[in-house]
Amino acid sequence: MDFNSEKEQLITQLIRETIANNLTWAVKPPPYSLKQATENYVPLYIEGEYRNTRIGIYEIRQKYFTDIDEYHWTENLGICIVQDPEIVVWQVEEYSPALKELFNMARHQASGIRGILGM
Template identity: 65%
Template sequence: MDLSSEKERLITQLIRETTSGNISWSVQEVPYSLGQATENYVPLYIEADYKNVKVGVYEIRYKYYMDESEFHWMESLGICIVQGHGLVVWKVEEYSPALKELFNIASYQASGIKNILGI
């Protein structure tokens, strides 16, 4: 099995487990190694425990340079596995419809909208 299919399989399992209520997502501090020594910015990082492993999904903003001095901010999504005290041991930052779906579900759950509405 190749890395791409394993990533998609993990995302699919996380979506399934989240929608069935077996995983709870919460907003957490961005792991140190995602936010240091880079111009990238992570405005939202959401984490859950899945099979005793910390899994994070996040939005990342990065500079896309048109030339040396002109750039535009671009956005992407990422998924990572975190061990210890914020050490990211695996990450993928790319667009995929499945990752977008997972990020949307996780951010909805972490937002607490159901509690606000009394659902």
């Protein structure tokens, strides 16, 4: 099994578990390595535990330089596996329709909007 296949399989399984309400997502501070010694910015980090493993999904903003002193911000999504205390041992940051779907589902669940609406 290759790397991309494993990544997509993990994302698909996390989507299934989220739909079945077997996986709970919560907003947390990003792990140390995602926010230190980098110009990248993580505005939203959501974490859940699946099979005794901490899984994080996040939005990341990065500077895209068009010249030596000119840049604009780009956005991407990432998924990572975190080990205690705050060590990211695996991560992928790339566009994936499945990862976007998972991120949106996790963000919706973590927002608590169903509770606000009394559902």
